Amino acid sequence: MEKNSDYQKDIESIRHMMEKSVKFLSLSGLSGILAGVYAMIGAGFAYSVVYLPQTPFDYANQSAKEITIIIRLMTIALAVLIASIITGYGLASRKASKLGVKVWNTTSKRLVINLLVPLLAGGIFLIFLAFYGYFVLLRLHF
Amino acid sequence: MEHRVRLQIISVLVVNDSYDFNALKELLDITDGNLATHLKALEREKYISISKSFVDRKPNTRYKVTERGRTAFKKHLDALEELIKQQRK
Numbered sequence: 532m533e534k535n536s537d538y539q540k541d542i543e544s545i546r547h548m549m550e551k552s553v554k555f556l557s558l559s560g561l562s563g564i565l566a567g568v569y570a571m572i573g574a575g576f577a578y579s580v581v582y583l584p585q586t587p588f589d590y591a592n593q594s595a596k597e598i599t600i601i602i603r604l605m606t607i608a609l610a611v612l613i614a615s616i617i618t619g620y621g622l623a624s625r626k627a628s629k630l631g632v633k634v635w636n637t638t639s640k641r642l643v644i645n646l647l648v649p650l651l652a653g654g655i656f657l658i659f660l661a662f663y664g665y666f667v668l669l670r671l672h673f
Numbered sequence: 674m675e676h677r678v679r680l681q682i683i684s685v686l687v688v689n690d691s692y693d694f695n696a697l698k699e700l701l702d703i704t705d706g707n708l709a710t711h712l713k714a715l716e717r718e719k720y721i722s723i724s725k726s727f728v729d730r731k732p733n734t735r736y737k738v739t740e741r742g743r744t745a746f747k748k749h750l751d752a753l754e755e756l757i758k759q760q761r762k
Contacts, residue, residue, distance in 0.1 A: 538757050541677055545684040545750070552685040552692065552700055 558639060559622040566615035573611035577604055601661070675749075678703065678711050683746045686721060686738035694734045712736065720745055 580603045698708050715721045720742030725734045
């Protein structure tokens with residue numbers, strides 16, 4: 532005769548197997564495509580900020596190291612990042628609710644953690660580059 | 674379906690379209706022979722279906738749960754729930 536704890540363990544192991552076996556990812560591919568689109572739009576804005584003369588009275592474009600330019604570039608980058616995150620989360624939660632699954636499951640948590648590490652490393656690297664004025668290299672990364 | 678391993682196999686198959694032998698083995702952490710025995714028993718009861726094919730010239734066996742298996746699984750879960758509730762009283 533099995534004890535109550537055995538029945539509990541049966542149910543636990545069932546639930547555990549179900550979660551472990553499914554590789555459902557709530558993140559949708561469309562959000563990745565849109566993130567790229569935002570990045571290209573941002574690049575277009577960045578180009579105009581750096582390369583196009585700001586007023587009809589400029590006879591040359593401004594140096595990329597000036598602080599106003601840097602602030603504008605940072606705002607563009609931040610806008611792209613925020614737009615991408617909002618789109619990503621929005622599409623993921625719509626897909627998850629349509630399928631009746633949580634957005635935040637083991638798979639998506641693993642994805643975010645595994646992506647954050649190289650993302651942060653790359654971001655810090657780029658900030659260092661910007662700091663030391665290596666804007667040419669920055670442009671290639673963009 | 675009283676065996677815990679058989680319950681686990683069916684629970685994997687109800688939340689996935691299909692699952693292959695090696696993936697099941699890795700997931701459940703049991704030996705080839707052990708898994709094969711349980712799968713054979715489940716197939717005899719017509720709770721699962723087998724489809725064998727070749728992937729990259731290697732044999733690949735995939736399993737799916739049948740409607741009969743799904744119903745039996747659900748009944749089993751209900752029974753377990755009842756038993757737990759009973760014993761709590």
